[in-house]
Amino acid sequence: MDLSDVEVSLDLFDVIRSRRSVRKFKDQSVGDEEVVKVLKAGVWAPSAGNLQSRDYVVVRDGEVKRELVKAAEQQFIFDAPVVIVVCANMERASEKYGDRGYNLYSIQDATAAVQNMLLTVHALGLGSCWIGAFDEERVSEVLGLPSGVRPVSMLPIGHPDVDPNPPKRYPLEKFVHEEKW
Incomplete structure (x- = not known):
């Protein structure tokens, strides 16, 4: 099975606009096939030097x-x-990019994967929430992560038991700047 097995009935922009952070789940399991699809979406995210x-x-x-x-x-x-x-696998990124790979590219690679995964979760009719606020040391310890591997995000995934309203967004003009500020 590859990512082309994922059937999505929504337009990409509809998926992007309709995705919400879900913090309440039904008491219903999530199958291995769905988890694999989410993981494969992460694998297909861009990465520095394709080091993944x-x-x-x-x-x-x-x-x-x-x-x-x-x-x-x-x-x-x-x-x-x-x-x-x-x-973030900081060791893998540092092999090619040194300190910049260790401290930045590995984090970027992980977060690019998170976005792909969140969109896939939503397209599959599931819900999740990007959790970045946690005690990294404790998570590393609990999961037995090796040195040079840093937990960046937790994605709890399940069948949503809520339908959150869309959050307020700033106008595009707030973010887009001419080449000379």
């Missing part, structure tokens, strides 16, 4: 999820049937 300096830890175990809840102080993580922890 990111790793994923899939968590379904209740005790491990309890520890992630403690590390993030966000109870809803436990209610998600699956949590994917996206990590």
Whole structure:
């Protein structure tokens, strides 16, 4: 199975505009096939030098999820049937790019994967939330991450039990600048 197996009935821009952070899930499992599709979406994200300096830890175990809840102080993580922890593989990025790869490109690679994964979660009719606020040391310890692999994001994934309203967005003019400010 490759990413072309994912059937999406929404236009890309509809998927982007309609994706929401979901923090409440139904008591319903998420299948391995869906998890693999989400992971493959992460694999296809762009990366510096195509080094793909990111790793994923899939968590379904209740005790491990309890520890992630403690590390993030966000109870809803436990209610998600699956949590994917996206990590920056700093060692892999530094092989080609030295300090810049270690400190920046690996983080960019991981976060590019997160966005692909969040959009895929939504296109599959599931929900998730990008969690970046957590105790990195504790998460690394709980997951047994090796040195040079840094947890960047947790994605609790499940069937949404809410339909959040769209958040307010600033006008485009606030973000776009001429080449000389």
